[in-house]
Amino acid sequence: xxxxxxxxxxxxxxxxxxxxxxxxxxxxxxxxxxxxxxxxxxxxxxxxxxxxxxxxxxxxxxxxxxxxxxxxxxxxxxxxxxxxxxxxxxxxxxxxxxxxxxxxxxxxxxxxxxxxxxxxxxxxxxxxxxxxxxxxxxxxxxxxxxxxxxxxxxxxxxxxxxxxxxxxxxxxxxxxxxxxxxxxxxxxxxxxxxxxxxxxxxxxxxxxxxxxxxxxxxxxxxxxxxxxxxxxxxxxxxxxxxxxxxxxxxxxxxxxxxxxxxxxxxxxxxxxxxxxxxxxxxxxxxxxxxxxxxxxxxxxxxxxxxxxxxxxxxxxxxxxxxxxxxxxxxxxxxxxxxxxxxxxxxxxxxxxxxxxxxxxxxxxxxxxxxxxxxxx
Amino acid sequence: xxxxxxxxxxxxxxxxxxxxxxxxxxxxxxxxxxxxxxxxxxxxxxxxxxxxxxxxxxxxxxxxxxxxxxxxxxxxxxxxxxxxxxxxxxxxxxxxxxxxxxxxxxxxxxxxxxxxxxxxxxxxxxxxxxxxxxxxxxxxxxxxxxxxxxxxxxxxxxxxxxxxxxxxxxxxxxxxxxxxxxxxxxxxxxxxxxxxxxxxxxxxxxxxxxxxxxxxxxxxxxxxxxxxxxxxxxxxxxxxxxxxxxxxxxxxxxxxxxxxxxxxxxxxxxxxxxxxxxxxxxxxxxxxxxxxxxxxxxxxxxxxxxxxxxxxxxxxxxxxxxxxxxxxxxxxxxxxxxxxxxxxxxxxxxxxxxxxxxxxxxxxxxxxxxxxxxxx
Numbered sequence: 001x002x003x004x005x006x007x008x009x010x011x012x013x014x015x016x017x018x019x020x021x022x023x024x025x026x027x028x029x030x031x032x033x034x035x036x037x038x039x040x041x042x043x044x045x046x047x048x049x050x051x052x053x054x055x056x057x058x059x060x061x062x063x064x065x066x067x068x069x070x071x072x073x074x075x076x077x078x079x080x081x082x083x084x085x086x087x088x089x090x091x092x093x094x095x096x097x098x099x100x101x102x103x104x105x106x107x108x109x110x111x112x113x114x115x116x117x118x119x120x121x122x123x124x125x126x127x128x129x130x131x132x133x134x135x136x137x138x139x140x141x142x143x144x145x146x147x148x149x150x151x152x153x154x155x156x157x158x159x160x161x162x163x164x165x166x167x168x169x170x171x172x173x174x175x176x177x178x179x180x181x182x183x184x185x186x187x188x189x190x191x192x193x194x195x196x197x198x199x200x201x202x203x204x205x206x207x208x209x210x211x212x213x214x215x216x217x218x219x220x221x222x223x224x225x226x227x228x229x230x231x232x233x234x235x236x237x238x239x240x241x242x243x244x245x246x247x248x249x250x251x252x253x254x255x256x257x258x259x260x261x262x263x264x265x266x267x268x269x270x271x272x273x274x275x276x277x278x279x280x281x282x283x284x285x286x287x288x289x290x291x292x293x294x295x296x297x298x299x300x301x302x303x304x305x306x307x308x309x310x311x312x313x314x315x316x317x318x319x320x321x322x323x324x325x326x327x328x329x330x331x332x333x334x335x336x337x338x339x340x341x342x343x344x345x346x347x348x349x350x351x352x353x354x355x356x357x358x359x360x361x362x363x364x365x366x367x368x369x370x371x372x373x374x375x376x
Numbered sequence: 377x378x379x380x381x382x383x384x385x386x387x388x389x390x391x392x393x394x395x396x397x398x399x400x401x402x403x404x405x406x407x408x409x410x411x412x413x414x415x416x417x418x419x420x421x422x423x424x425x426x427x428x429x430x431x432x433x434x435x436x437x438x439x440x441x442x443x444x445x446x447x448x449x450x451x452x453x454x455x456x457x458x459x460x461x462x463x464x465x466x467x468x469x470x471x472x473x474x475x476x477x478x479x480x481x482x483x484x485x486x487x488x489x490x491x492x493x494x495x496x497x498x499x500x501x502x503x504x505x506x507x508x509x510x511x512x513x514x515x516x517x518x519x520x521x522x523x524x525x526x527x528x529x530x531x532x533x534x535x536x537x538x539x540x541x542x543x544x545x546x547x548x549x550x551x552x553x554x555x556x557x558x559x560x561x562x563x564x565x566x567x568x569x570x571x572x573x574x575x576x577x578x579x580x581x582x583x584x585x586x587x588x589x590x591x592x593x594x595x596x597x598x599x600x601x602x603x604x605x606x607x608x609x610x611x612x613x614x615x616x617x618x619x620x621x622x623x624x625x626x627x628x629x630x631x632x633x634x635x636x637x638x639x640x641x642x643x644x645x646x647x648x649x650x651x652x653x654x655x656x657x658x659x660x661x662x663x664x665x666x667x668x669x670x671x672x673x674x675x676x677x678x679x680x681x682x683x684x685x686x687x688x689x690x691x692x693x694x695x696x697x698x699x700x701x702x703x704x705x706x707x708x709x710x711x712x713x714x715x716x717x718x719x720x721x722x723x724x725x726x727x728x729x730x731x732x733x734x735x736x737x738x739x740x741x742x743x744x745x746x747x748x749x750x751x752x
Contacts, residue, residue, distance in 0.1 A: 006695070011702040013710070015683050016392075071670075071695045079673055079691055087687035275702075294447075297455055307391050311463035315455055319382070319447045326387040326651075329702050334389070 001061040001266040002337055007086040010271050011333040014087040018056040021341035057341060059091035061266040064137055065100035069119050073136050081141025093144035096133045099151045130174035138180035145182040147175035152191055154220040161191035169203050176207055185211040185244060192225050194232050201236035211242035218247035227256055234261040251280055251343055252367060255360050258347050270340045274332035277321045280339045284367050293318045306338035377437040377642040378713055383462040386647050387709040390463040394432040397717035433717060435467035437642040440513055441476035445495050449512050457517025469520035472509045475527045506550035514556035521558040523551035528567055530596040537567035545579050552583055561587040561620060568601050570608050577612035587618035594623035603632055610637040627656055627719055628743060631736050634723050646716045650708035653697045656715045660743050669694040682714035
């Protein structure tokens with residue numbers, strides 16, 4: 001899911017967003033090799049439609065916290081909801097506001113009832129609770145709402161994380177009771193503690209949610225700990241509901257997440273990195289401002305069919321970036337999101353052809369060797 | 377001509393640029409009324425192709441001064457010229473560098489031979505002369521190069537402007553002598569002095585240029601003086617060559633310029649104003665940040681068929697702009713350039729149907745009354 005914080009996937013018009021991504025030839029490397037069977041990989045239930053020739057993502061994420069501050073929920077509802085607001089006729093998932101509350105809001109007071117906080121923009125007071133968050137998400141007309149949770153910081157003690165997790169569980173029940181039209185996903189917490197993750201997976205997995213997310217990762221922990229949490233937790237989630245890994249990650253993280261059984265991801269990485277000139281390619285990550293691209297007439301990634309890779313050179317992309325041209329953000333965002341969407345499509349195709357295992361091996365070896373290729 | 381200073385029309389990919397503009401229904405207001413004959417209006421020789429259903433501008437302007445500083449002419453030539461660099465397969469006109477030299481360069485020394493100056497970016501030394509400017513423009517592979525001229529500031533004395541104009545004339549002859557593959561346009565100077573404009577129009581008009589431009593306007597003079605210069609000078613230019621009014625202007629200026637006999641314009645106004653949230657509509661100029669648009673579900677301009685006007689509301693455009701979303705610049709730039717391109721197409725159609733006079737009357741009365749409509 002590309003991230004559209006304020007009902008805008010940064011740098012793109014909604015029409016550009018719909019035109020992202022490209023058809024991966026059916027003879028692509030991963031799907032050719034069907035010798036390794038990985039039937040234990042769950043089908044990607046949330047990823048619909050992308051393989052029928054339609055381009056662009058089928059679902060994006062928007063942020064409840066940000067939208068309630070700007071433009072405000074009353075206005076959004078009055079204007080027909082977030083889909084009509086941004087001219088987007090596909091699915092929208094919103095987070096519950098929980099994560100931003102704990103990372104952005106300037107002053108917050110957490111009680112059993114909910115969270116009082118002040119806007120990080122102008123200090124004005126707000127209140128969010130499970131009921132209020134679900135109500136807001138439904139009033140925005142989203143397809144998938146997230147249960148309201150507390151996202152504990154990395155490094156808290158076992159007992160602090162446990163206490164927070166138990167609050168998240170009580171809030172999950174209240175979120176469910178407040179459910180309206182939107183589908184509702186629960187969120188598993190528990191920090192980096194396996195016993196807590198197990199308890200949370202059982203509790204949340206046992207509730208009547210439409211999908212289950214792993215939250216509380218990508219909050220500062222080392223990458224290896226994140227992967228351990230995902231590998232430990234994902235198999236504990238219900239097999240018949242979409243599994244969503246929140247706030248992750250790099251292309252490698254997506255491949256490893258799928259290997260662990262994850263269906264759905266969101267991350268600002270492709271769009272934020274694009275604006276910073278860091279681009280994901282089939283041969284690894286590159287910084288477009290690097291001097292070695294100054295006179296490089298080649299497309300950024302010959303394996304990519306995005307508009308930049310089809311029409312302009314590395315030298316041009318570097319020129320735009322170094323000179324602060326807005327078009328740099330546009331080209332780079334289109335490229336990175338195309339890379340992510342194409343990756344997820346390749347993964348789906350390899351799963352469909354029972355060759356995800358070999359796809360993963362080829363992908364990871366290419367990434368680890370590829371940066372040298374870019375330097376060549 | 378949209379302005380693509382650094383080989384990028386700001387905020388747009390080259391593909392977006394090609395998709396700009398829309399088909400004006402043949403029953404549009406101007407062409408319906410063919411009672412007023414304005415056969416004295418010159419045909420728009422430079423504006424080709426736009427009426428065959430192809431979208432986007434047929435020609436853009438890039439800046440020699442900016443491109444020689446970044447990415448540099450050697451690199452541009454090595455990469456195959458400005459067309460290949462930006463992935464643009466239509467026409468490119470470059471200015472000669474003269475205007476920027478006098479408005480941007482930090483230190484300059486003007487001699488008969490040419491101008492020594494220092495980059496406004498890093499202070500590094502450069503030299504431009506008629507021969508060097510024409511050489512640089514040709515090495516960039518542009519379709520139309522401009523002769524190297526001196527652009528005197530507004531408010532100089534008659535004798536100062538005269539001296540500068542005479543230098544421009546000598547430089548024009550040297551530019552012509554240095555002509556290579558690119559077409560070459562001469563530039564008429566003479567400030568706000570009719571006798572000088574007449575002399576310059578005769579001198580430059582008598583030389584073997586492929587087109588003639590009116591330079592030295594839009595340099596700080598009152599609008600009325602600009603229009604007087606254009607109305608006085610345009611009819612003095614050769615009737616069989618394109619007439620180009622440099623650095624102008626508002627939609628009204630374009631209509632008045634065409635009425636005076638101008639064929640070709642360039643201005644940063646549509647793109648720069650877009651980034652500042654000032655949008656041109658069929659009912660006048662509006663500032664999208666205005667609070668009256670906060671909950672306005674209507675398209676910005678119902679008469680416009682740009683992607684923003686077709687898919688999102690005024691409220692959404694205001695939301696994007698107020699929150700500093702890059703997509704605000706993208707939507708706004710697409711809109712303003714579409715407005716300008718559609719205006720020029722309507723003008724061409726009204727000329728073709730001998731109804732430009734009534735088109736102009738309707739257009740100007742709509743603009744003067746229209747801002748009230750936007751406020752309604």
